[in-house]
Amino acid sequence: xxxxxxPDAFPRPVAEIESYHxxxxxxxxxxxxxxARLRTLIGxxxxxxxxxxxxxxxxxxxxxxxQVAFAPDVFALFVPWLMLNRDGLTVLVHPNTDNPQADHxxxxxxxxxxxxxxxxxxxxxxxxxxxxxxxxxxxxEPVFMP
Ligand code: ZN
Numbered sequence: 001x002x003x004x005x006x007p008d009a010f011p012r013p014v015a016e017i018e019s020y021h022x023x024x025x026x027x028x029x030x031x032x033x034x035x036a037r038l039r040t041l042i043g044x045x046x047x048x049x050x051x052x053x054x055x056x057x058x059x060x061x062x063x064x065x066x067q068v069a070f071a072p073d074v075f076a077l078f079v080p081w082l083m084l085n086r087d088g089l090t091v092l093v094h095p096n097t098d099n100p101q102a103d104h105x106x107x108x109x110x111x112x113x114x115x116x117x118x119x120x121x122x123x124x125x126x127x128x129x130x131x132x133x134x135x136x137x138x139x140x141e142p143v144f145m146p
Contacts, residue, residue, distance in 0.1 A: 017095040019136050020075055022068040022082060023061060025090045025115065034087045035066065041085065042068060043140040046078050050139060060104055060117040063090075071136045079109075081146045086111050096133045098126050 026035040043050055051067035070078055082091055090112035094103045101122040123129055 014072075016097045017072055018133050019072065019096045020070055021092075021094055021096065022070070022078070023065045023092040023094075024068065024086070025061070025063040025065045025092070027063055031089060032064070034089055038085065038087060038089065039066060042078075043142075045081070045142050045144050045146045046070065046074055046140060047138040047142055048074060048078070048140050049136055060119050060122055061092075062115050062117065069134075069136050077146050082111055088112070090115060092117075099124050100126065 024035050024038060026032045039050060042048065046068075048068050048070040051069065053064075053066050054061070055064045057063055068078075079093055082093070090110065092104075092108055092110055092115070094108040097103055097107075101119045101124045104117055104122060105119045123131070126132060
């Protein structure tokens with residue numbers, strides 16, 4: 001149901017997806033080193049906004065991680081590249097629609113081990129809160145083909 005009580009459209013159009021996040025998790029120092037290498041490789045190959053290191057768990061995420069935010073047109077190259085190059089790290093890829101809770105808990109895909117997220121603090125409607133997703137302003141300068 002959406003906020004005015006009307007049934008959600010089904011099937012939902014992919015145009016509801018404003019952007020995606022990839023969250024790259026690590027636990028040990030060795031995994032953090034791998035995450036750092038992956039972070040560099042991503043920045044050299046994809047137009048994206050790479051977030052800061054989160055060395056303590058934050059929000060719904062049960063492990064340290066960093067986030068890569070990217071536009072829908074980057075998905076078709078970036079996600080297959082992650083499949084081949086995640087180097088044993090667990091990666092959560094989720095869409096960003098009006099419903100962050102469902103984006104994380106229902107509509108996500110996982111590369112590697114699936115982790116338990118705590119979605120209790122995530123809103124079910126950004127619009128209802130008068131909020132919006134940040135536009136993707138890339139902070140990378142790709143120099144290599146993926
Ligand atoms: Zn996210």
